[in-house]
Amino acid sequence: MKKTLCALIASASLMLAGPTRAGVLGFDDVNTAGDFASLSELNPYAGLNWSADWYAGDNSIGGYANAAHSGANFVVNGFGAQDMSISSATGFNFAGAWFAAPAGAGDKAGWINIRAYDALNRLIGRTGNVAIGGSYLWVAGGFSNVASLTIARDTGWYAMDDFTMTDATAVPVPPTPLVLGIGLLAMGLGRRLNRHG
Structure with missing residues (x-):
């Protein structure tokens, strides 16, 4: 469940970064x-x-x-x-x-x-x-x-x-700092869930 949640957040941030x-x-x-x-x-x-x-x-x-x-x-x-x-x-x-x-x-x-x-x-x-x-x-x-x-x-x-x-x-397309922030949040959440899981 935790890995699935992290994958979903990472995928959402990549979709936001798509070209237009x-x-x-x-x-x-x-x-x-x-x-x-x-x-x-x-x-x-x-x-x-x-x-x-x-x-x-x-x-x-x-x-x-x-x-x-x-x-x-x-x-x-x-x-x-x-x-x-x-x-x-x-x-x-x-x-x-x-x-x-x-x-x-x-x-x-x-x-x-x-x-x-x-x-x-x-x-x-x-x-x-x-x-x-x-x-x-x-x-x-x-x-x-x-x-x-x-x-x-x-x-x-x-x-x-x-x-x-x-x-x-x-x-x-959202500003680059927003995409970067979502990615960093996903990484931090993933580390935190791995430590506690």
């Missing part, structure tokens, strides 16, 4: 080498499928010095594409992303509009038209269990960075 698809996508792991790189060629990138006109770039590209919110990389709607999409077979929770109109683009987007759809392609939320400019602006989504997002704009180009999401099916 979560966080902020800064696109800094995409090799752009001073030019634009197709993000769809990396599908699924970060567990998501990116439509064909998403391109990753870095702030060394002429006219795009303002295009990265953090780090050096960002993504743009290539060739000024109208409706860009991001999808996932497993669903995700979309918190939001940072948007700006790149300084060097000839035709700059004046607004973006994000629409979220579920697995049955039903609209589950939208931001409405959100005005963007040369400085980054956080556009909040707050959409849960999203199968796909569509990002529309009025005209021209926009840059997006720090795309923030969590996996809709994952249990949130």
Whole structure:
């Protein structure tokens, strides 16, 4: 009984430490080498499928010095594409992303509009038209269990960075000290039970 209890506690702490698809996508792991790189060629990138006109770039590209919110990389709607999409077979929770109109683009987007759809392609939320400019602006989504997002704009180009999401099916990963504490507690309890048993 005592060994079973210790095994259960140890197993629970390992399950809590399991991986999840979560966080902020800064696109800094995409090799752009001073030019634009197709993000769809990396599908699924970060567990998501990116439509064909998403391109990753870095702030060394002429006219795009303002295009990265953090780090050096960002993504743009290539060739000024109208409706860009991001999808996932497993669903995700979309918190939001940072948007700006790149300084060097000839035709700059004046607004973006994000629409979220579920697995049955039903609209589950939208931001409405959100005005963007040369400085980054956080556009909040707050959409849960999203199968796909569509990002529309009025005209021209926009840059997006720090795309923030969590996996809709994952249990949130606890902080490392909590997992470590549970493991130490299990070890201590096991020693104590072995001394008294």
